[in-house]
Amino acid sequence: MAVHYRTKAIIFKKQDLSDFDRVFGIFAFDFGRLDLHAKAIRKINSKLKSGIDIFYLSEVEFIRGRSKRMLTDAGVLEKNNNIIQDVQKLKIAFQISEILDKFIKGQQQDKEIWEFLIDVFGKLNNPQLSINNKQLILCYFIWNFFAVLGYKPEISKCAVCQGKLNPYNIYFSNKEGGVICKKCLYADKEAEKINSDVVKILRLILKKDWQVVSKLKIEPASQNLFDIMSNNYYNHILSIFSFK
Numbered sequence: 001m002a003v004h005y006r007t008k009a010i011i012f013k014k015q016d017l018s019d020f021d022r023v024f025g026i027f028a029f030d031f032g033r034l035d036l037h038a039k040a041i042r043k044i045n046s047k048l049k050s051g052i053d054i055f056y057l058s059e060v061e062f063i064r065g066r067s068k069r070m071l072t073d074a075g076v077l078e079k080n081n082n083i084i085q086d087v088q089k090l091k092i093a094f095q096i097s098e099i100l101d102k103f104i105k106g107q108q109q110d111k112e113i114w115e116f117l118i119d120v121f122g123k124l125n126n127p128q129l130s131i132n133n134k135q136l137i138l139c140y141f142i143w144n145f146f147a148v149l150g151y152k153p154e155i156s157k158c159a160v161c162q163g164k165l166n167p168y169n170i171y172f173s174n175k176e177g178g179v180i181c182k183k184c185l186y187a188d189k190e191a192e193k194i195n196s197d198v199v200k201i202l203r204l205i206l207k208k209d210w211q212v213v214s215k216l217k218i219e220p221a222s223q224n225l226f227d228i229m230s231n232n233y234y235n236h237i238l239s240i241f242s243f244k
């Protein structure tokens, strides 16, 4: 008889297959990333249907088939309804989903990633989340997710010479993995000039101090710099992963 595995999981991807089947991309507490095949789940009388869907936190049970894992039972723990019903939040959830899909390939239990995903989806599902903070959640996710993957940027001293930073002359270098001083610009000609506000936002984000981050009044110019820097760092890390 087949062994039944049971675990809690965050569902971050779903894809319809033929014959009313569907495959879910999940991040499971006990196993990390897995794909689960749900047989005939799109049929009207499927008993699996109510327990699992995109962005649910579910308890799932599965068996290992010859080539794939088959879902045998699913019970919902949290539907994250507030994400599903808000177009902007849903867009951010799909961006997070895409990042997970790109960066987490193999099956490996990771409690740090698990707790971080519970944290992020919990914040995104919060009905009190303001419009400004919706976009900030994505940056909060990206920087802290990369930190968990081992790409936490250096922000407290120059990433090249380790010297003290002068707040009026600071640059962000993807290549050197953090903030660098003017003297060290030779090490990365593509480093972008940033300001001390940007470093402050990043420091609070990496401290996961959401209480403070969510109340920050950010100047549009700094917000713009921060968004560009986040986007560039994302593309840089993605290029590293693409070569792995």
Ligand SMILES: [Zn+2]
Pocket: 158, 159, 160, 161, 162, 163, 180, 181, 182, 183, 184
């Ligand atoms: Zn330096």
